Amino acid sequence: MQIYLPIAEMPVSVLLILGMGAAVGFISGLFGIGGGFLMTPLLIFLGIPPAVAVATQSAQIVASSTTSVLGALRRNALDHKLGAILVAGGFVGSALGVWFFAAARRAGQLDLVIVVSYVTLFTVVGSLMLKESIREFWHRRKGGAVRPRRKAGEHAPYLGWPLRMRFYRSKLYASVIPIVALSLFIGFAGALLGIGGGFIVVPALLYIFRVPTNVVVGTSQLQIVCTTLVALILHAVTNQAVDMVLAILLIVGGVFGAQFGARMGRHLRAELFRFLLAILLLAVGLRFGLELVLKPEEPFSISVQEVRT
DSSP, X not given: OEEEETTTTEEEEHHHHHHHHHHHHHHHXXXXXXXXXXXXXXXXXXXXXXXXXXXXXXXXXXXXXXXXXXXXXXXXXXXXXXXXXXXXHHHHHHHHHXXXXXXXXXXXXXXXXXXXXXXXXXXXXXXXXXHHHHHHHHHHHHTSOSSOOOOTTOOOGGGGSSSEEEETTTTEEEEHHHHHHHHHHHHHHHHHHTOOOHHHHHHIIIIISOOOHHHHHHHHHHHHHHHHHHHHHHIIIIIOOOOHHHHHHHHHHHHHHHHHHHHHHTXXXXXXXXXXXXXXXXXXXXXXXXXXXXXXXXXXOOOOOOOOO
């Protein structure tokens, strides 16, 4: 069964899009993060224009993250103060990301920017997570401590920068400068690449700021849903690249898949969780990297430029 996407200007199989949404939703529920980092590349590989894939995927991220935030609120597993700072920085980062997105699109370099960004980001993050998971597995096998606890008064230098603030729910007393810098980057990358950024902000809050695990997921999801919603609106108004037909299909498929993934994810060990996610990131990064070295099927393209008089 085929359906025509008005913004992407191409027909697609309804069952294929629903199946992709369900598969990515399953992975999203399994790992507890947004599936934008995987769905956007899949849409591009399917032939959806990168601009439409990035902008439309934001709608699916907003829908899936909203349910996570509501669940965290019910469990009181959310740091409102930390979340507010992450959201504020994410708003600015999203606006900058959409502006850069539009500028690269006007210059005709958007496809190259997206591919290079995915290769760089996924290779770096995937390699770091793979290294951490292997080290954790090795320490557990040796019977030693996975991560030595900090002693009283021992803190990373960046936590002592100016503008320090106390976050009681997260048991954190640190400068807001690195927190804002992290949120700016997540917002920028999310708007540019159509990703929620959960696979970046969750490890950052865990390992860089040592926020308790039970607070990390809910707080990160609050930042993701707010900044992604802003990016979605800006993409729709500025770039007219949001295909609502495609977005609805992705949301419907993702909702079903996420339920099954969440149930299976409860039985995953922490080191296996990070290992599988790292392999997934590296695989997607490698797939994009091949596009930079392989000869494309259509080496030339024709586009119509608007001439203002």
